[in-house]
Amino acid sequence: MADDWPRIWPFWHRIVVAAETYAWDPDTSEEDARALWMAPGKRVFVAEDTTGAVVGSAYVTPNYGGPAAAVANAAFMVDPDHTGRGVGRALAEHVLRTAAADGYRAMVFNAVVETNPAVKLWTSLGFTILGTIPEAFDHPTHGRVGLHVMHRAL
Numbered sequence: 001m002a003d004d005w006p007r008i009w010p011f012w013h014r015i016v017v018a019a020e021t022y023a024w025d026p027d028t029s030e031e032d033a034r035a036l037w038m039a040p041g042k043r044v045f046v047a048e049d050t051t052g053a054v055v056g057s058a059y060v061t062p063n064y065g066g067p068a069a070a071v072a073n074a075a076f077m078v079d080p081d082h083t084g085r086g087v088g089r090a091l092a093e094h095v096l097r098t099a100a101a102d103g104y105r106a107m108v109f110n111a112v113v114e115t116n117p118a119v120k121l122w123t124s125l126g127f128t129i130l131g132t133i134p135e136a137f138d139h140p141t142h143g144r145v146g147l148h149v150m151h152r153a154l
Contacts, residue, residue, distance in 0.1 A: 004046050005034050007054035011079035012037060019140050021116045022075075023147065037075075043102075045094060047078075047087050055082040058091045060099050063108045072104040072154070076118070088118060092125055100154040112148040113137050119148065127152040 009030055016033070017026045024036070037059060038044055047056035056078040063073035074095050078087045099107055107127075112119060114132060123129075127150040135144035 004044065004054060004057070005038055008037065008046065008057045008077075009033065011055075011081075012057070012077055014080060015077050019138075021113050021118070023111045023113070023137060043098065045091060045098075047091050049082070055079045055085075056087040056091050058095050060095050060102075060104075060107075062104075063110070070103065070105040072099045072102075072107045073110065074099070074107060088121055089125075092121060096125065096152075096154065104154050106151060106153050109148070109150040111136075112150050113139065114146040114148055115139060115142050119150075122150055122152075125152065 012033055013030070016022050016024050016028055019026045024033075028036070037057070039061070042059040042061040044059045045057065046054045049055050056076070058074060058076040060072050060074045062069045063071045076088060076091055076095070078091070096107065109122065109127070111133075112122065114137075130149045130151050132146040132148050134146050136147040137145050139145045
């Protein structure tokens, strides 16, 4: 929901500025970030803790259009202060179920940074690495690393 954005932005910004896991410009303004994450046609989800604080968010959207519109794309972010608590897995499982129920037949991630700890989560949920674009991402710690293209049938 649009009113969730102010609770998503603080960790969205923190994650993107770190430039470790997303290929989005670390200088993305809040207005542009909101347009990117909350764009029309995207189904946006949030995960809340027991106090009602938003600790993660995800969206699902068609990866392609027209005759290939049955392939979904999604993005996930978990507040760095809440990683390792199952938030990402819970969001992923929810999004995968929802995407399948919505009629998507597959999900594709176009640019997963190969050093991203979430690669382990995605493979545990049945995603496979279709290919890796070598040295496509300039990681602040690891230098040039690859970007995986990942897929899973729904």
